[in-house]
Amino acid sequence: MYAIVDIETTGNGIKGNKITEISxxxxxxxxxxxxxxSLVNPKSEIPYFITGLTGIDNDMVRNAPVFEEIAPKILALxxxxxxxxHSVNFDYNVIKEELKNIGLPFSLKKLCTVRLSRRLLPGYSSYSLGKLCSSLNIPLxxxxxxxxxxxxxVLLFKKLLETPNAETVFKTFLNARSQEITLPAALPKSSYDALPAEAGVYYFKNVKAQIIYVGKAKNIKKRVLSHFYDKSTKELKLCEDTASIDFELSGNELLALLMESNAIKQHYPLYNRAQKRNVVPYAVFCYEDRQGILHLAFNKQKLVPKPxxxxxxxxxxxxxxEQLCKTFKLCPKYCHLQDTAGPCSxxxxxxxxxxxxxxxxxxxxxxxxxxxIQHTLNENVSYLIKEKGRTREEDALVLxxxxxxxxxxxxxxxxxxxTIEDVLAYLTPQKDTIETTRLIRIHTLKFPKSIIPINI
Structure with missing residues (x-):
């Protein structure tokens, strides 16, 4: 027996989403x-854009029952x-969250008519309910x-049940251990199957082939699957928008981190929150004034000839x-730590x-x-980090x-x-950023044996 369900909501994300109508x-x-x-009083305001989409406004639900009142009937059904x-995870998780909020457990086997349609009725340009019904002449x-x-x-589901090979597909999708049920609706299983269980970066792309998320992993296949199991609002939306996944192997975790950082800065993916901001670098430098006194100061790096x-x-x-001043007993006035015409204070x-x-x-x-200055320059040495490559025949290098x-x-x-000239022949140039500096410093502290000094 099947319970075919649809809900309308206030549209505020899974945990803040309140049901306004259920069928x-x-x-x-x-x-x-x-x-x-039944209409449902969400006990919160319905946004104008939701009213524009569903036609359900605050007046319509004002005298409707609240979810707690109809929850026993829903559970019994x-x-x-x-x-x-259709896109079962959304409806299922909103209902589950509403029940959780009133202390009631909820766990059922589920089927998604989007995923079933992609498998049993392949070849359509869109699997949204409206367009699919139009293509199949289903009245909506x-x-x-x-x-x-x-x-x-219901009519779509009945058609799916009557499709050749439906019984086998339904059993596969109902298997609790089947990965198929967790895959995004728009993502072909072949795209997931092609992912390697190796270190690297992966790219979630939408139907327009635009990169919408970049991630890194020691095991790409395992990490990607974890996105599909995550039921947070952000992950559900990400999965809903994902139509394909690409990847690049790195051979090791450090390069995966560096490649991820570069890709985020380059593509500004919609679902990556961290590392999007371009941070302005500043440089410490030295100059000599008219009296011959050496000054230490800082400015934006692009304005500094010799940082x-x-x-x-x-x-x-x-x-x-300040630390240099304390260590070498320098003058804070000539280190531009204070602006004064007289002696330092x-x-x-x-x-x-x-x-x-x-x-x-x-x-x-x-x-x-x-x-x-010499103390500072001694920290600015040139070196290579050598790590595991993508194959047994190569090494990964970071300069x-x-x-x-x-x-x-x-x-x-x-x-x-x-020499550096020898290294450059194998190198993809990259920008130094606050993230890459942090990643490299952490790596060199944890794995000092990976460092190889190199001649300039």
Whole structure:
């Protein structure tokens, strides 16, 4: 026995989504034996755009029963049924959440008429309920009202049951361990089957082949499947919009992270929240004034000809220069930590030897500034990170040039690369960003043996 269900909602995401109308048709495989339809008072405002879509407004539901009142009847109707809906996860999860909110458990086997249609009625350009019904000459009245959509879904479901090979397909979809039931409605199973169980990045694409999400994984196939099991509002919407999945192998986790970061910056996918913002880099630099005194300062990196070290916000620049001042007893005035016409008076840095008061020679002070510069430059060395490649015949390489991430690539295994020029032949140049800096610093701390010094 099947319960064919459709609901209308306030449209505020699964956990905030409240039912405004519900319709249930109990179907024995040949005919409808029972029907229940009711408006529902969501106890919240219905947005104007939802009213424009469904025709259901606040006045219509004002005197309708709240969900708690009709929940016992709904549970009685659905008991021991197979839950059927068009894009079933949406209807099922909204009802489950409503029941959960009043302390009632809910668990049924379910079938999706979108997925069943894709398997049993292949070749249509769209599997939305409206367009599919139009293509199959199924009457659909009161579109975007619960009873109208549910009644059309009954007729579609009956047609699916009568399709050749339907029994085998239905059994496959009802198998709790079948991955098929978890796949997005618009995603061909062949696209999922082609995914490797290896490290790399993957790209969710919509029907227009636009990248809408980029992810990374040690095991691409396993990680992608986890998206389909996740029932959060964001993941449900992502899966609903996914029509194909591409991937690139990385060979190891570090490159997967770097490739993911680059792809997000390049494509700005709709469903990636992190790493979209382009952070402006700032650089610490040195210059000599008319009196011959060396200054330390910072500015946007693009305005600095010879950066000593790069950061991604002004706070980190100031903290770094403050630490140099303390370590090498420099003057905060000549390190641009305070703007004053007279001697320095920094509240945290009190070890100035008097260059700003005429109590120290320029030569003595500049000597300590040069020591601070050399200390900084010693951290900006060039090196390679060598990691596992995509195959046994290659190594993955990450190049850090003078402390800045320069790119990644793949080279024949155990190839000698004594200079940066040798490395560049195998490299895909990349931008240094706050994310790549953080990823590389974490990796080098955890895996120091992967670092190989290299000559400039």
């Amino acid at each position: 249930i048709f109990i179907f024995d495989g040949k005919k409808v034996i029972k029907e229940y339809t 659905l008991e021991d049924m197979i839950f059927v809906a 009245t009161d579109r975007h009202r619960a009873r109208g959509d549910a009644e059309a879904t 000593l070290i790069t950061f991604y916000n002004t706070t980190d620049c100031r903290l770094f220069i 920094h509240f945290r840095i009190t070890d100035c030897q008097g260059i700003c008061r005429g109590e120290e020679s320029t030569q003595s002070y500049n000597t300590r500034v040069n020591e601070a 850090i040039k003078e402390g800045i991430y320069a790119g990644y690539g793949f080279a024949p295994k155990n190839l000698e690369l004594p």
